[in-house]
Amino acid sequence: MIDELTGLSVRLNGLVVPGRSIERTLAAYSFNLVVHNNHDTYKVSLVGSATAVHFNGRYILLCSNHQLRGVDPQQVAMLKDDGGILVTSGGYAAYQARPDTDANDIAAFDFTEPVAAHPDLKRRFFELKDLPPDTLVTNVMAMLLTGYPSAGQTYDLEVKNHLGLARLNVACVPDGQPKDDALIRVRASVPLSVDPDGMSGGSAFVIQLEGNDLRAYFAGIILQGSRELFHVLKAGYVVGFLRSVYP
Incomplete structure (x- = not known):
């Protein structure tokens, strides 16, 4: 195909x-969804996948809401090409879950500020137009x-x-x-x-x-x-x- x-x-x-x-x-444009841990050895946890998009001037990492059960959203991170951990600082948004539809099973992490500080990351985000x-x-x-x-x-x-x-x-x-x-x-x-x-x-x-x-x-x-x-x-x-x- x-x-x-x-x-x-x-x-x-x-x-x-x-x-x-x-x-x-x-x-x-697809990545591991990484969570930063406060642990000297196991520095990150992997909690599924994520999709990176550039939308309305913002650099956003998307995932499903159900992946975040038990996860501190403030610790969701991206891995740089060199393996360094980049923790989001721009906020987190999600819908309230509904039992009648999966339309609300989505969450977003704003990486606009980290990307401004690390412009090499821009190429990793799909231009969603x-x-x-x-x-x-x-x-x-x-x-x-x-x-x-x-x-x-x-x-x-x-x-x-x-x-x-x-x-x-x-x-x-x-x-x-x-x-x-x-x-x-x-x-x-x-x-x-x-x-x-x-x-x-x-x-x-x-x-x-x-x-x-x-x-x-x-x-x-x-x-x-x-x-x-x-x-x-x-x-x-x-x-x-x-x-x-x-x-």
């Missing part, structure tokens, strides 16, 4: 990305989900002082509309060989055909998953949340 784009090009935020590079390009336009399912060439399954992470800080982060990209196709209109259901093109637990909060992008062009858009964040099916919070609901807390 993604392999079929090799030799083609995909438009993304006004840029033309070679098809052979589009998977790597889109996957780069355009929502995917409505289209026929037949025009959806692929959906790419990216996250960090817990089973794939290596956390050996006591002996080797090593933190190994394993990202998983999952090519999917639409699989119908669930009862909750806030969600998209998608099916993995090939069933996973690992448990996807830990991918909540990761990114979802869609590549669709518009006329003679292939275009990629932010499609939402992962909320739930199995080895075959995933539920994604739609991009429109993500943007609605962001507009409500960062007008």
